[in-house]
Amino acid sequence: MRHVIPQATLETKPLSEPVLLILTSLAAHPRHGYALIQDIELLSAGRVRMSTGTLFGALRRLLEDGWIERFEQEDTARQKQAYRLTGVGRRQLELELDRMKLLTRAGFARLRASEAP
Amino acid sequence: MKRTYQFLLLLYPRGHRDQFADEMMDVFEEASAEGRERGWAWSVRFAFSEMTGLVGGAAGAWLDNRRAAAPAVSAQTPARGWMPPELADAQERVDANIAAMVHAIANHQFERARQLSNLEREARENLRVLREKYGDEYGMSL
Numbered sequence: 001m002r003h004v005i006p007q008a009t010l011e012t013k014p015l016s017e018p019v020l021l022i023l024t025s026l027a028a029h030p031r032h033g034y035a036l037i038q039d040i041e042l043l044s045a046g047r048v049r050m051s052t053g054t055l056f057g058a059l060r061r062l063l064e065d066g067w068i069e070r071f072e073q074e075d076t077a078r079q080k081q082a083y084r085l086t087g088v089g090r091r092q093l094e095l096e097l098d099r100m101k102l103l104t105r106a107g108f109a110r111l112r113a114s115e116a117p
Numbered sequence: 118m119k120r121t122y123q124f125l126l127l128l129y130p131r132g133h134r135d136q137f138a139d140e141m142m143d144v145f146e147e148a149s150a151e152g153r154e155r156g157w158a159w160s161v162r163f164a165f166s167e168m169t170g171l172v173g174g175a176a177g178a179w180l181d182n183r184r185a186a187a188p189a190v191s192a193q194t195p196a197r198g199w200m201p202p203e204l205a206d207a208q209e210r211v212d213a214n215i216a217a218m219v220h221a222i223a224n225h226q227f228e229r230a231r232q233l234s235n236l237e238r239e240a241r242e243n244l245r246v247l248r249e250k251y252g253d254e255y256g257m258s259l
Contacts, residue, residue, distance in 0.1 A: 033144040049163075051170025052144050056137045057177050081140050 015096045018050060018058045023067065023085065023093040030084035032073060033059075059083060067092055118149065118164055125168065127231050128175035128222055130182050131238065175230075176222045183215050204251055207244040214240050 015023070025031060025039040033055060041049050062068040067089030073082035085093070122145050126138050145167065152160040200208075214237035221230040 033140055034147040037144065037148060049166065051166045051174075052141045052148070053167070053170030053172070053174030055144070056133075056141050057174040060133060060137065060178070061181065080143075 014099065015092070016058075017048070018054055019062065020093075020096060021048060021050070022055070022058055022062065023089060023096075026068060026083060026085045027090070027093060030071070030073065030082045032080040032082040036083070062089065119146070122167065122171065125171040125175070125227065127234070128172065128227060129178050130234075132182070133178045172222055172225070172227075176219055179215055179219050179222070183212070186211075201247075201251055204244075204247045207240065207247050210240045211237065211244050 021040045021043060022036060025036055025043060031039060033052070037050050037052075037055060059068070062083075063070060065088075066086055068083045069086055070081055070083055073080050119142075123142065126134060126141065129138070148163065148167075149160075152163045155163075214233055218230050218233040218237060221227075221233060
């Protein structure tokens with residue numbers, strides 16, 4: 001099946017790695033700050049351990065852009081602020097993953113072509 | 118280390134602190150507790166990453182503030198590009214304080230950055246008062 005790239009993909013700047021990791025982590029379900037740090041470490045196979053300064057800087061921008069929203073989540077001990085994707089945030093993540101998929105396919109195709117006798 | 122972290126949080130703009138400081142402190146404490154289980158080498162890396170992350174994050178927050186303020190000011194400026202000298206001076210003072218603060222943070226002059234943060238708050242309040250004063254005459258909406 002031919003993969004159709006939405007026009008918006010071409011106009012969207014690539015997301016920074018912290019933003020991509022945060023959106024990916026929130027794609028499954030909402031998380032609070034510390035859970036995000038732990039999940040991002042897991043997602044990146046231990047390569048990225050995000051500092052709180054980096055995490056909350058990115059969260060602030062994502063909240064301002066309306067890509068995520070904040071709400072109070074009941075924890076076992078106390079209430080915590082948690083974050084979840086908005087519709088716009090989910091769409092941005094889909095666009096970025098489409099862009100990466102396209103780039104990955106093109107990269108592998110060129111590698112294969114260069115290896116061919 | 119908790120006190121150092123609390124001190125470095127003062128480098129952030131007030132808006133960011135009001136919104137996130139308590140939460141950042143909670144997350145930092147949870148992560149620190151995890152560090153005690155992972156050993157001293159991990160804890161050293163963690164401490165370094167947290168402190169540099171905070172300084173970088175504070176500088177980024179101030180730059181975001183500056184970028185957010187710039188279009189608002191230009192949108193409020195009359196088309197003829199002139200504003201009362203008193204108002205222009207106040208705006209310049211806010212911009213200069215922010216630039217000096219970002220420079221101080223980048224050079225790890227945290228005490229200086231904290232002093233500049235207080236000055237910037239006063240300058241911004243002064244600017245707000247002046248915008249209210251001249252708002253109607255220049256069509257500025259606050």
